[in-house]
Amino acid sequence: MRRVGRVGTLLVALLLAAGAASASAAVSDKVVSTQWLAEHLDDPNVRIIEVSVNPGVYERGHIPGAVNYVWHTDLVEPYVRDIVSPERFEALARAAGINNDTTVVFYGDNSNWFAAWGAWVFNYYGVKDVRLLDGGRAKWEAEGRELTVRQPSHPPGNFTIEKTNPHLRVFLSDVLEVVTTGADVDILDIRSPAEYEGRIFAPEGVQELSIRAGHIPGAVNVPWNLAVNEDGTFKSVEELRELYASVGIDGSRPIIVYCRIGERSSHSWFVLSQILGYEVAQYDGSWTEWGNAVGVPITNLAGTVWGAR
Template identity: 60%
Template sequence: MISTPTIRHIAGGIALALFTGLATANPNTDALVTTDWLADNLDRDDLTVIEVSVNPGKFERGHIPGAVNFRWHTDLVDTVRRDIIDRASFQTLLRDAGVSGDDEIVLYGDTNNWFAAWGAWIFDIYGVDSVRLLDGGRDKWEAEGRPLSLRPASHPPGDIEVSEADESIRAFLPEVVEVASREAANTQLVDIRSAAEYEGRIIAPDGVDELSVRAGHIPGAVNVGWGNAVNEDGTFKSADELRAIYAQAGVDGSKPVITYCRIGERSSHTWFALSKILGYDVKNYDGSWTEYGNSVGVPVTNLAGTVWGGQ
Protein backbone atom coordinates (compact mmCIF):
# COMPACT_ATOMS: atom_id res chain seq x y z
CA MET A 1 0.00 0.00 0.00
CA ILE A 2 1.31 3.44 -0.90
CA SER A 3 1.59 5.71 2.09
CA THR A 4 -0.18 9.04 2.12
CA PRO A 5 1.73 11.50 4.26
CA THR A 6 -0.23 14.06 6.18
CA ILE A 7 -1.03 17.21 4.25
CA ARG A 8 0.49 20.18 6.00
CA HIS A 9 -0.07 23.85 5.37
CA ILE A 10 2.38 26.03 7.26
CA ALA A 11 1.71 29.40 5.59
CA GLY A 12 -0.30 31.00 8.34
CA GLY A 13 -0.85 27.59 9.94
CA ILE A 14 -4.43 27.43 8.70
CA ALA A 15 -5.82 24.67 6.48
CA LEU A 16 -8.01 26.15 3.80
CA ALA A 17 -11.47 24.94 2.93
CA LEU A 18 -12.08 22.55 0.07
CA PHE A 19 -11.93 23.85 -3.47
CA THR A 20 -14.60 26.43 -4.15
CA GLY A 21 -14.25 26.99 -7.86
CA LEU A 22 -11.46 29.60 -7.90
CA ALA A 23 -9.42 27.72 -10.49
CA THR A 24 -10.51 28.08 -14.07
CA ALA A 25 -8.33 25.34 -15.56
CA ASN A 26 -10.07 22.26 -16.89
CA PRO A 27 -9.00 18.67 -16.14
CA ASN A 28 -7.21 16.86 -18.96
CA THR A 29 -8.85 13.50 -19.48
CA ASP A 30 -6.23 12.60 -22.14
CA ALA A 31 -3.23 12.80 -19.81
CA LEU A 32 -3.46 9.12 -18.84
CA VAL A 33 -4.14 5.75 -20.42
CA THR A 34 -5.31 2.64 -18.61
CA THR A 35 -3.63 -0.74 -18.71
CA ASP A 36 -6.68 -2.05 -20.61
CA TRP A 37 -6.32 0.66 -23.24
CA LEU A 38 -2.62 0.01 -23.69
CA ALA A 39 -3.11 -3.75 -23.98
CA ASP A 40 -5.70 -3.15 -26.71
CA ASN A 41 -3.48 -0.72 -28.64
CA LEU A 42 -0.03 -2.29 -28.47
CA ASP A 43 -0.12 -3.35 -32.13
CA ARG A 44 -0.68 0.15 -33.49
CA ASP A 45 2.06 1.36 -35.83
CA ASP A 46 1.63 4.94 -34.67
CA LEU A 47 2.10 4.13 -30.98
CA THR A 48 5.47 4.19 -29.22
CA VAL A 49 5.71 2.79 -25.69
CA ILE A 50 8.70 3.94 -23.67
CA GLU A 51 9.84 2.63 -20.30
CA VAL A 52 11.61 5.10 -18.02
CA SER A 53 12.71 3.14 -14.96
CA VAL A 54 15.40 3.94 -12.43
CA ASN A 55 16.38 0.45 -11.28
CA PRO A 56 19.16 -1.00 -13.46
CA GLY A 57 18.21 -4.18 -15.31
CA LYS A 58 14.48 -3.79 -14.74
CA PHE A 59 13.73 -3.33 -18.44
CA GLU A 60 16.07 -6.14 -19.48
CA ARG A 61 14.37 -8.62 -17.12
CA GLY A 62 11.05 -8.04 -18.86
CA HIS A 63 9.12 -5.09 -20.26
CA ILE A 64 5.83 -4.27 -21.95
CA PRO A 65 5.99 -5.89 -25.41
CA GLY A 66 7.31 -3.49 -28.03
CA ALA A 67 8.52 -0.93 -25.51
CA VAL A 68 11.85 0.85 -25.86
CA ASN A 69 14.05 1.75 -22.93
CA PHE A 70 15.10 5.26 -21.90
CA ARG A 71 17.60 5.14 -19.04
CA TRP A 72 16.89 8.00 -16.68
CA HIS A 73 20.48 8.15 -15.37
CA THR A 74 22.04 8.65 -18.81
CA ASP A 75 19.44 9.16 -21.56
CA LEU A 76 17.32 12.00 -20.17
CA VAL A 77 20.05 13.97 -18.44
CA ASP A 78 23.30 15.62 -19.45
CA THR A 79 26.04 13.27 -18.29
CA VAL A 80 28.67 16.05 -18.10
CA ARG A 81 26.75 18.89 -16.45
CA ARG A 82 23.92 18.61 -13.95
CA ASP A 83 21.24 19.41 -16.45
CA ILE A 84 18.52 17.87 -18.55
CA ILE A 85 19.27 16.37 -21.95
CA ASP A 86 19.82 18.99 -24.65
CA ARG A 87 17.49 19.44 -27.63
CA ALA A 88 19.68 17.80 -30.29
CA SER A 89 20.42 14.75 -28.14
CA PHE A 90 16.75 14.38 -27.21
CA GLN A 91 15.65 14.54 -30.82
CA THR A 92 18.23 11.89 -31.76
CA LEU A 93 17.09 9.71 -28.85
CA LEU A 94 13.48 9.87 -30.05
CA ARG A 95 14.33 9.24 -33.69
CA ASP A 96 16.47 6.24 -32.76
CA ALA A 97 13.45 4.93 -30.83
CA GLY A 98 11.37 5.18 -34.00
CA VAL A 99 9.31 8.21 -33.01
CA SER A 100 7.83 10.29 -35.82
CA GLY A 101 5.87 13.52 -35.63
CA ASP A 102 2.39 11.99 -35.75
CA ASP A 103 3.05 9.19 -33.28
CA GLU A 104 1.33 8.81 -29.95
CA ILE A 105 3.65 8.12 -27.03
CA VAL A 106 2.92 6.28 -23.78
CA LEU A 107 5.41 6.43 -20.92
CA TYR A 108 5.59 4.08 -17.96
CA GLY A 109 8.13 3.02 -15.39
CA ASP A 110 8.94 1.52 -12.02
CA THR A 111 9.00 3.25 -8.62
CA ASN A 112 5.48 4.64 -8.77
CA ASN A 113 5.99 6.18 -12.22
CA TRP A 114 8.19 8.92 -10.72
CA PHE A 115 10.78 8.76 -13.45
CA ALA A 116 8.22 8.22 -16.19
CA ALA A 117 6.63 11.47 -15.00
CA TRP A 118 10.08 13.07 -15.22
CA GLY A 119 10.14 11.80 -18.80
CA ALA A 120 6.76 13.38 -19.47
CA TRP A 121 8.14 16.67 -18.13
CA ILE A 122 11.13 16.45 -20.50
CA PHE A 123 8.82 15.73 -23.44
CA ASP A 124 6.77 18.77 -22.47
CA ILE A 125 9.86 20.98 -22.26
CA TYR A 126 10.69 20.10 -25.86
CA GLY A 127 7.17 20.59 -27.17
CA VAL A 128 6.21 16.95 -27.73
CA ASP A 129 2.58 17.04 -26.68
CA SER A 130 1.26 13.67 -27.88
CA VAL A 131 2.44 12.01 -24.66
CA ARG A 132 0.44 10.16 -22.04
CA LEU A 133 1.34 8.28 -18.89
CA LEU A 134 0.31 4.69 -18.20
CA ASP A 135 -1.84 5.06 -15.09
CA GLY A 136 -0.37 2.89 -12.35
CA GLY A 137 2.84 2.31 -14.29
CA ARG A 138 4.80 -0.88 -14.48
CA ASP A 139 3.63 -2.07 -11.07
CA LYS A 140 -0.02 -2.14 -12.11
CA TRP A 141 0.77 -3.85 -15.41
CA GLU A 142 2.67 -6.59 -13.59
CA ALA A 143 0.12 -6.91 -10.77
CA GLU A 144 -2.54 -7.67 -13.36
CA GLY A 145 -0.44 -10.49 -14.80
CA ARG A 146 -0.06 -8.84 -18.19
CA PRO A 147 2.66 -10.06 -20.56
CA LEU A 148 6.28 -8.97 -20.35
CA SER A 149 8.79 -9.43 -23.15
CA LEU A 150 12.52 -10.12 -23.04
CA ARG A 151 12.93 -9.23 -26.71
CA PRO A 152 14.52 -5.81 -27.37
CA ALA A 153 12.26 -3.68 -29.50
CA SER A 154 13.51 -2.56 -32.90
CA HIS A 155 11.78 0.22 -34.82
CA PRO A 156 12.65 1.99 -38.09
CA PRO A 157 14.19 5.42 -37.43
CA GLY A 158 11.67 8.18 -36.86
CA ASP A 159 11.61 11.74 -38.16
CA ILE A 160 10.27 13.75 -35.23
CA GLU A 161 11.30 17.40 -34.86
CA VAL A 162 11.38 18.74 -31.33
CA SER A 163 11.17 22.38 -30.30
CA GLU A 164 13.65 24.54 -28.45
CA ALA A 165 13.46 24.08 -24.69
CA ASP A 166 10.48 25.76 -23.04
CA GLU A 167 11.84 26.89 -19.69
CA SER A 168 8.46 28.21 -18.57
CA ILE A 169 7.80 24.84 -16.90
CA ARG A 170 11.21 24.57 -15.24
CA ALA A 171 12.24 26.44 -12.10
CA PHE A 172 15.83 27.39 -11.28
CA LEU A 173 17.45 28.28 -7.97
CA PRO A 174 17.35 32.11 -8.33
CA GLU A 175 13.60 32.05 -8.92
CA VAL A 176 13.03 29.70 -6.00
CA VAL A 177 15.10 31.94 -3.71
CA GLU A 178 12.97 34.91 -4.79
CA VAL A 179 9.84 33.01 -3.79
CA ALA A 180 11.40 31.90 -0.48
CA SER A 181 12.43 35.49 0.26
CA ARG A 182 8.91 36.77 -0.51
CA GLU A 183 10.17 38.69 -3.52
CA ALA A 184 7.83 36.66 -5.73
CA ALA A 185 4.91 36.29 -3.36
CA ASN A 186 2.43 35.36 -6.07
CA THR A 187 4.06 31.95 -6.60
CA GLN A 188 3.33 28.94 -4.38
CA LEU A 189 5.85 26.27 -3.43
CA VAL A 190 4.70 22.67 -2.98
CA ASP A 191 7.11 20.33 -1.19
CA ILE A 192 6.03 16.80 -2.06
CA ARG A 193 8.46 14.94 0.21
CA SER A 194 7.53 13.05 3.34
CA ALA A 195 6.58 14.95 6.48
CA ALA A 196 9.85 13.83 8.10
CA GLU A 197 11.89 15.35 5.28
CA TYR A 198 9.79 18.51 5.22
CA GLU A 199 10.10 19.07 8.97
CA GLY A 200 13.84 18.39 8.96
CA ARG A 201 13.77 15.20 11.02
CA ILE A 202 15.59 13.44 8.17
CA ILE A 203 17.43 14.74 5.11
CA ALA A 204 16.37 11.96 2.74
CA PRO A 205 14.67 8.56 2.76
CA ASP A 206 16.74 5.60 3.91
CA GLY A 207 19.11 4.14 1.36
CA VAL A 208 19.48 7.12 -0.97
CA ASP A 209 22.79 8.63 -1.98
CA GLU A 210 21.88 12.18 -2.99
CA LEU A 211 22.06 14.28 0.16
CA SER A 212 22.25 17.88 1.30
CA VAL A 213 24.04 19.32 4.33
CA ARG A 214 20.93 21.07 5.61
CA ALA A 215 17.58 19.58 6.58
CA GLY A 216 14.20 21.26 6.39
CA HIS A 217 12.24 22.94 3.64
CA ILE A 218 12.07 26.08 1.55
CA PRO A 219 10.36 28.87 3.50
CA GLY A 220 6.70 29.29 2.60
CA ALA A 221 6.36 25.84 1.03
CA VAL A 222 3.34 23.70 1.85
CA ASN A 223 3.76 19.98 2.27
CA VAL A 224 1.52 17.70 0.21
CA GLY A 225 3.27 14.34 -0.07
CA TRP A 226 3.24 12.91 -3.58
CA GLY A 227 1.40 9.80 -2.31
CA ASN A 228 -1.71 11.82 -1.54
CA ALA A 229 -2.35 12.01 -5.28
CA VAL A 230 -2.66 8.26 -5.87
CA ASN A 231 -4.87 5.31 -5.01
CA GLU A 232 -3.60 2.09 -3.43
CA ASP A 233 -2.84 0.61 -6.87
CA GLY A 234 -0.72 3.62 -7.87
CA THR A 235 -3.27 5.13 -10.23
CA PHE A 236 -4.02 8.82 -9.92
CA LYS A 237 -7.07 9.89 -7.99
CA SER A 238 -9.85 11.61 -9.90
CA ALA A 239 -9.51 15.24 -10.92
CA ASP A 240 -12.15 16.23 -8.37
CA GLU A 241 -10.29 14.41 -5.59
CA LEU A 242 -6.97 15.94 -6.60
CA ARG A 243 -8.45 19.40 -6.74
CA ALA A 244 -9.83 19.06 -3.21
CA ILE A 245 -6.60 17.60 -1.81
CA TYR A 246 -4.43 20.46 -3.03
CA ALA A 247 -7.03 23.09 -2.19
CA GLN A 248 -6.81 21.98 1.44
CA ALA A 249 -3.21 23.16 1.36
CA GLY A 250 -4.16 26.43 -0.32
CA VAL A 251 -3.19 25.35 -3.83
CA ASP A 252 -6.24 25.93 -6.01
CA GLY A 253 -4.79 26.93 -9.38
CA SER A 254 -5.28 30.64 -8.85
CA LYS A 255 -1.49 31.21 -8.56
CA PRO A 256 1.57 29.75 -10.32
CA VAL A 257 3.06 26.75 -8.54
CA ILE A 258 6.58 25.34 -8.20
CA THR A 259 6.94 21.70 -7.12
CA TYR A 260 10.10 20.26 -5.61
CA CYS A 261 11.38 17.17 -3.81
CA ARG A 262 14.95 15.91 -3.36
CA ILE A 263 16.23 15.37 -6.92
CA GLY A 264 13.16 16.32 -8.96
CA GLU A 265 11.63 12.94 -9.75
CA ARG A 266 8.88 12.75 -7.10
CA SER A 267 8.06 16.39 -7.80
CA SER A 268 7.64 15.47 -11.49
CA HIS A 269 4.84 13.16 -10.40
CA THR A 270 3.07 16.03 -8.61
CA TRP A 271 3.88 18.36 -11.52
CA PHE A 272 2.04 15.87 -13.74
CA ALA A 273 -0.98 15.76 -11.43
CA LEU A 274 -1.25 19.53 -11.10
CA SER A 275 -0.24 20.49 -14.63
CA LYS A 276 -1.45 17.69 -16.87
CA ILE A 277 -4.51 16.44 -14.99
CA LEU A 278 -5.74 19.66 -13.36
CA GLY A 279 -4.33 22.15 -15.86
CA TYR A 280 -2.68 24.44 -13.31
CA ASP A 281 0.31 26.67 -14.11
CA VAL A 282 3.18 24.60 -12.68
CA LYS A 283 6.96 24.50 -12.85
CA ASN A 284 9.11 21.62 -11.66
CA TYR A 285 12.25 22.55 -9.71
CA ASP A 286 14.54 19.68 -10.67
CA GLY A 287 17.42 21.05 -8.61
CA SER A 288 15.15 20.44 -5.61
CA TRP A 289 16.49 19.92 -2.09
CA THR A 290 19.89 18.52 -3.11
CA GLU A 291 20.61 21.88 -4.73
CA TYR A 292 18.71 24.17 -2.38
CA GLY A 293 19.82 22.47 0.84
CA ASN A 294 23.47 22.68 -0.26
CA SER A 295 23.34 26.31 -1.39
CA VAL A 296 25.09 29.05 0.57
CA GLY A 297 23.09 32.05 1.71
CA VAL A 298 19.57 30.73 1.13
CA PRO A 299 16.87 30.74 3.82
CA VAL A 300 15.78 27.40 5.29
CA THR A 301 12.86 26.54 7.56
CA ASN A 302 13.54 23.66 9.95
CA LEU A 303 10.66 22.66 12.19
CA ALA A 304 12.60 19.87 13.89
CA GLY A 305 15.33 22.14 15.22
CA THR A 306 18.14 20.31 13.46
CA VAL A 307 20.80 22.59 12.04
CA TRP A 308 23.49 20.63 10.23
CA GLY A 309 23.53 17.27 8.55
CA GLY A 310 20.22 16.29 10.08
CA GLN A 311 21.86 15.94 13.52
Protein backbone atom coordinates (compact mmCIF):
# COMPACT_ATOMS: atom_id res chain seq x y z
CA MET A 1 0.00 0.00 0.00
CA ARG A 2 2.81 2.31 0.99
CA ARG A 3 4.72 1.21 -2.06
CA VAL A 4 1.82 1.97 -4.33
CA GLY A 5 1.59 5.36 -2.74
CA ARG A 6 5.25 6.04 -3.37
CA VAL A 7 5.02 4.90 -6.98
CA GLY A 8 1.97 7.07 -7.36
CA THR A 9 3.82 10.09 -5.98
CA LEU A 10 6.69 9.41 -8.33
CA LEU A 11 4.31 9.17 -11.27
CA VAL A 12 2.61 12.41 -10.35
CA ALA A 13 5.99 14.11 -10.01
CA LEU A 14 7.05 12.80 -13.39
CA LEU A 15 3.83 13.94 -14.97
CA LEU A 16 4.18 17.36 -13.41
CA ALA A 17 7.76 17.61 -14.60
CA ALA A 18 6.72 16.57 -18.10
CA GLY A 19 3.90 19.08 -18.01
CA ALA A 20 6.22 21.85 -16.87
CA ALA A 21 8.74 20.92 -19.54
CA SER A 22 6.15 21.00 -22.30
CA ALA A 23 4.87 24.33 -21.01
CA SER A 24 8.21 26.07 -21.19
CA ALA A 25 10.23 24.19 -23.77
CA ALA A 26 9.39 24.99 -27.34
CA VAL A 27 8.57 22.43 -29.97
CA SER A 28 11.53 23.38 -32.13
CA ASP A 29 14.50 25.73 -32.02
CA LYS A 30 12.64 27.87 -34.55
CA VAL A 31 9.91 28.45 -32.00
CA VAL A 32 10.43 30.46 -28.83
CA SER A 33 8.26 30.35 -25.72
CA THR A 34 6.83 33.47 -24.15
CA GLN A 35 9.13 32.82 -21.19
CA TRP A 36 12.21 32.70 -23.41
CA LEU A 37 11.21 35.90 -25.13
CA ALA A 38 10.55 37.65 -21.82
CA GLU A 39 14.10 36.77 -20.79
CA HIS A 40 15.56 38.11 -24.04
CA LEU A 41 13.81 41.46 -24.27
CA ASP A 42 17.07 43.31 -23.69
CA ASP A 43 19.22 40.99 -25.77
CA PRO A 44 20.76 43.23 -28.45
CA ASN A 45 21.10 40.24 -30.74
CA VAL A 46 17.39 39.47 -30.64
CA ARG A 47 15.00 41.60 -32.64
CA ILE A 48 11.28 41.21 -32.10
CA ILE A 49 8.88 42.03 -34.92
CA GLU A 50 5.11 42.25 -34.68
CA VAL A 51 3.02 41.64 -37.78
CA SER A 52 -0.64 41.99 -36.88
CA VAL A 53 -3.60 42.07 -39.21
CA ASN A 54 -5.73 44.58 -37.34
CA PRO A 55 -4.67 48.22 -37.35
CA GLY A 56 -4.00 49.70 -33.94
CA VAL A 57 -3.15 46.40 -32.26
CA TYR A 58 0.59 47.03 -32.19
CA GLU A 59 0.15 50.70 -31.39
CA ARG A 60 -2.07 50.13 -28.36
CA GLY A 61 0.48 47.89 -26.72
CA HIS A 62 3.28 45.72 -28.02
CA ILE A 63 6.07 43.61 -26.58
CA PRO A 64 8.78 46.02 -25.40
CA GLY A 65 11.30 46.69 -28.14
CA ALA A 66 9.17 45.10 -30.85
CA VAL A 67 9.19 46.71 -34.30
CA ASN A 68 5.96 47.01 -36.27
CA TYR A 69 5.69 45.68 -39.82
CA VAL A 70 2.51 46.41 -41.73
CA TRP A 71 1.90 43.31 -43.81
CA HIS A 72 -0.05 44.98 -46.61
CA THR A 73 2.54 47.67 -47.27
CA ASP A 74 5.87 46.64 -45.73
CA LEU A 75 5.99 42.98 -46.69
CA VAL A 76 4.47 43.24 -50.19
CA GLU A 77 4.85 45.43 -53.23
CA PRO A 78 1.92 47.82 -53.54
CA TYR A 79 1.80 48.03 -57.34
CA VAL A 80 2.82 44.49 -58.27
CA ARG A 81 1.27 41.44 -56.72
CA ASP A 82 4.48 40.21 -55.18
CA ILE A 83 6.43 39.95 -51.97
CA VAL A 84 8.54 42.95 -51.02
CA SER A 85 11.42 43.64 -53.43
CA PRO A 86 15.01 42.83 -52.33
CA GLU A 87 15.95 46.52 -52.11
CA ARG A 88 12.98 47.43 -49.98
CA PHE A 89 13.50 44.32 -47.91
CA GLU A 90 17.06 45.28 -47.03
CA ALA A 91 15.93 48.78 -46.10
CA LEU A 92 13.14 47.36 -43.97
CA ALA A 93 15.47 44.98 -42.13
CA ARG A 94 18.10 47.64 -41.56
CA ALA A 95 15.58 50.13 -40.23
CA ALA A 96 14.58 47.53 -37.65
CA GLY A 97 18.22 47.23 -36.59
CA ILE A 98 18.73 43.80 -38.09
CA ASN A 99 22.19 42.50 -38.94
CA ASN A 100 23.02 39.29 -40.74
CA ASP A 101 23.55 37.49 -37.42
CA THR A 102 20.47 38.87 -35.63
CA THR A 103 17.92 36.44 -34.22
CA VAL A 104 14.56 37.66 -35.52
CA VAL A 105 11.45 36.67 -33.58
CA PHE A 106 8.06 37.22 -35.17
CA TYR A 107 4.73 37.40 -33.40
CA GLY A 108 1.30 38.79 -34.18
CA ASP A 109 -2.43 38.66 -33.69
CA ASN A 110 -4.79 36.26 -35.42
CA SER A 111 -2.80 33.16 -34.43
CA ASN A 112 0.45 34.43 -35.93
CA TRP A 113 -0.89 34.25 -39.53
CA PHE A 114 0.94 37.27 -40.83
CA ALA A 115 3.80 36.82 -38.40
CA ALA A 116 4.34 33.50 -40.17
CA TRP A 117 4.09 35.32 -43.51
CA GLY A 118 6.87 37.60 -42.24
CA ALA A 119 8.93 34.59 -41.20
CA TRP A 120 8.47 33.09 -44.67
CA VAL A 121 9.55 36.31 -46.42
CA PHE A 122 12.56 36.58 -44.11
CA ASN A 123 13.54 33.00 -44.85
CA TYR A 124 13.09 33.67 -48.56
CA TYR A 125 15.63 36.49 -48.35
CA GLY A 126 18.06 34.29 -46.47
CA VAL A 127 17.85 35.68 -42.95
CA LYS A 128 19.52 32.88 -41.02
CA ASP A 129 17.82 32.82 -37.64
CA VAL A 130 14.10 33.44 -37.92
CA ARG A 131 11.78 32.26 -35.16
CA LEU A 132 8.13 32.47 -34.20
CA LEU A 133 6.68 33.21 -30.76
CA ASP A 134 4.72 30.15 -29.64
CA GLY A 135 1.09 31.11 -29.10
CA GLY A 136 1.63 34.54 -30.61
CA ARG A 137 0.30 37.74 -29.20
CA ALA A 138 -2.73 36.09 -27.62
CA LYS A 139 -0.63 33.91 -25.31
CA TRP A 140 1.64 36.78 -24.31
CA GLU A 141 -1.45 38.82 -23.42
CA ALA A 142 -3.19 35.94 -21.66
CA GLU A 143 -0.18 35.49 -19.42
CA GLY A 144 -0.45 39.13 -18.40
CA ARG A 145 3.02 39.93 -19.65
CA GLU A 146 4.41 43.40 -20.17
CA LEU A 147 3.23 45.54 -23.09
CA THR A 148 4.24 49.07 -23.99
CA VAL A 149 3.02 51.84 -26.28
CA ARG A 150 6.47 53.37 -26.53
CA GLN A 151 8.14 53.26 -29.89
CA PRO A 152 11.36 51.28 -30.03
CA SER A 153 14.52 52.93 -31.24
CA HIS A 154 17.21 50.60 -32.43
CA PRO A 155 20.45 51.61 -34.08
CA PRO A 156 20.21 50.86 -37.80
CA GLY A 157 21.39 47.40 -38.82
CA ASN A 158 23.53 46.45 -41.77
CA PHE A 159 21.64 43.44 -43.10
CA THR A 160 22.60 42.49 -46.63
CA ILE A 161 20.96 39.73 -48.66
CA GLU A 162 23.62 37.09 -49.16
CA LYS A 163 21.46 34.57 -50.91
CA THR A 164 17.76 34.24 -51.49
CA ASN A 165 15.97 30.91 -51.15
CA PRO A 166 13.80 30.69 -54.25
CA HIS A 167 12.97 27.07 -53.49
CA LEU A 168 10.64 28.31 -50.72
CA ARG A 169 8.25 29.70 -53.28
CA VAL A 170 6.39 28.30 -56.31
CA PHE A 171 4.33 30.01 -58.99
CA LEU A 172 1.22 29.08 -60.95
CA SER A 173 3.24 27.46 -63.74
CA ASP A 174 5.16 25.30 -61.27
CA VAL A 175 1.99 24.04 -59.63
CA LEU A 176 0.31 23.55 -63.00
CA GLU A 177 3.23 21.40 -64.07
CA VAL A 178 2.88 19.25 -60.96
CA VAL A 179 -0.83 18.85 -61.62
CA THR A 180 -0.52 18.04 -65.33
CA THR A 181 2.53 15.78 -65.16
CA GLY A 182 1.56 14.09 -61.92
CA ALA A 183 4.99 14.84 -60.47
CA ASP A 184 5.85 13.26 -57.14
CA VAL A 185 4.90 16.28 -55.07
CA ASP A 186 2.31 16.60 -52.29
CA ILE A 187 -0.05 19.56 -52.56
CA LEU A 188 -1.57 20.69 -49.28
CA ASP A 189 -4.62 22.93 -49.08
CA ILE A 190 -4.78 24.38 -45.58
CA ARG A 191 -8.09 26.24 -45.89
CA SER A 192 -11.30 25.20 -44.16
CA PRO A 193 -13.05 22.07 -45.45
CA ALA A 194 -15.89 24.23 -46.80
CA GLU A 195 -13.45 26.21 -48.94
CA TYR A 196 -11.59 23.06 -49.98
CA GLU A 197 -14.76 21.33 -51.07
CA GLY A 198 -15.93 24.42 -52.93
CA ARG A 199 -19.02 25.00 -50.85
CA ILE A 200 -17.83 28.56 -50.24
CA PHE A 201 -15.45 30.87 -52.13
CA ALA A 202 -13.94 32.57 -49.08
CA PRO A 203 -14.30 32.48 -45.31
CA GLU A 204 -17.23 34.27 -43.68
CA GLY A 205 -16.96 38.02 -44.01
CA VAL A 206 -14.09 37.90 -46.51
CA GLN A 207 -14.40 39.16 -50.04
CA GLU A 208 -15.12 36.44 -52.62
CA LEU A 209 -12.26 36.98 -54.99
CA SER A 210 -12.33 33.89 -57.14
CA ILE A 211 -14.39 32.88 -60.14
CA ARG A 212 -14.27 29.18 -59.28
CA ALA A 213 -14.58 27.44 -55.95
CA GLY A 214 -12.85 24.20 -54.99
CA HIS A 215 -9.25 23.11 -54.81
CA ILE A 216 -6.21 22.29 -56.89
CA PRO A 217 -6.60 18.76 -58.33
CA GLY A 218 -4.75 16.26 -56.18
CA ALA A 219 -4.48 18.54 -53.16
CA VAL A 220 -5.21 17.14 -49.72
CA ASN A 221 -6.80 19.17 -46.96
CA VAL A 222 -5.46 19.82 -43.46
CA PRO A 223 -6.88 23.08 -42.08
CA TRP A 224 -4.07 25.21 -40.64
CA ASN A 225 -5.61 25.40 -37.18
CA LEU A 226 -5.30 21.67 -36.58
CA ALA A 227 -1.58 22.31 -36.02
CA VAL A 228 -2.14 24.35 -32.88
CA ASN A 229 -3.52 23.72 -29.42
CA GLU A 230 -6.37 25.68 -27.94
CA ASP A 231 -4.00 28.33 -26.57
CA GLY A 232 -2.46 28.83 -30.00
CA THR A 233 0.79 27.01 -29.23
CA PHE A 234 2.05 24.45 -31.69
CA LYS A 235 1.21 20.82 -31.08
CA SER A 236 4.03 18.41 -30.31
CA VAL A 237 6.26 17.13 -33.09
CA GLU A 238 4.71 13.65 -32.80
CA GLU A 239 1.19 15.00 -33.02
CA LEU A 240 2.11 17.14 -36.00
CA ARG A 241 3.79 14.22 -37.79
CA GLU A 242 0.69 12.12 -37.25
CA LEU A 243 -1.62 14.88 -38.36
CA TYR A 244 -0.01 15.29 -41.75
CA ALA A 245 0.74 11.56 -42.14
CA SER A 246 -2.99 10.97 -41.87
CA VAL A 247 -3.40 12.55 -45.31
CA GLY A 248 -0.26 10.94 -46.67
CA ILE A 249 2.20 13.77 -46.13
CA ASP A 250 5.27 12.41 -44.37
CA GLY A 251 8.08 14.53 -45.78
CA SER A 252 9.27 11.85 -48.20
CA ARG A 253 8.20 14.04 -51.14
CA PRO A 254 8.45 17.80 -51.62
CA ILE A 255 5.36 19.68 -50.46
CA ILE A 256 3.50 22.69 -51.83
CA VAL A 257 1.19 24.58 -49.46
CA TYR A 258 -1.44 27.13 -50.42
CA CYS A 259 -4.53 28.84 -49.05
CA ARG A 260 -6.56 31.82 -50.28
CA ILE A 261 -3.93 34.58 -50.44
CA GLY A 262 -0.94 32.93 -48.81
CA GLU A 263 -1.23 34.12 -45.24
CA ARG A 264 -2.72 31.09 -43.50
CA SER A 265 -0.53 28.76 -45.56
CA SER A 266 2.54 30.59 -44.24
CA HIS A 267 1.53 29.19 -40.87
CA SER A 268 1.41 25.63 -42.22
CA TRP A 269 4.59 26.26 -44.21
CA PHE A 270 6.25 27.15 -40.93
CA VAL A 271 4.98 24.02 -39.19
CA LEU A 272 6.00 21.66 -41.96
CA SER A 273 9.37 23.16 -42.82
CA GLN A 274 10.62 24.79 -39.63
CA ILE A 275 9.23 22.36 -37.05
CA LEU A 276 9.05 19.06 -38.94
CA GLY A 277 11.95 19.81 -41.25
CA TYR A 278 10.13 18.81 -44.45
CA GLU A 279 10.91 20.32 -47.83
CA VAL A 280 8.10 22.84 -48.37
CA ALA A 281 7.43 25.60 -50.87
CA GLN A 282 4.60 28.05 -50.61
CA TYR A 283 2.33 28.86 -53.53
CA ASP A 284 1.43 32.37 -52.39
CA GLY A 285 -0.63 33.04 -55.52
CA SER A 286 -2.97 30.56 -53.85
CA TRP A 287 -6.65 30.17 -54.62
CA THR A 288 -7.20 33.80 -55.58
CA GLU A 289 -4.87 33.11 -58.49
CA TRP A 290 -5.66 29.47 -59.23
CA GLY A 291 -9.43 29.89 -58.97
CA ASN A 292 -9.27 32.76 -61.46
CA ALA A 293 -6.68 31.54 -63.94
CA VAL A 294 -7.91 30.60 -67.41
CA GLY A 295 -7.38 27.04 -68.59
CA VAL A 296 -6.45 25.70 -65.18
CA PRO A 297 -8.31 22.64 -63.88
CA ILE A 298 -10.00 22.59 -60.50
CA THR A 299 -11.65 19.98 -58.37
CA ASN A 300 -15.01 20.95 -56.96
CA LEU A 301 -16.46 18.35 -54.63
CA ALA A 302 -19.51 20.44 -53.76
CA GLY A 303 -20.68 20.91 -57.34
CA THR A 304 -20.89 24.68 -56.98
CA VAL A 305 -21.63 26.25 -60.33
CA TRP A 306 -20.27 29.73 -60.73
CA GLY A 307 -22.70 32.42 -61.70
CA ALA A 308 -25.87 30.53 -60.97
CA ARG A 309 -27.91 31.77 -58.06
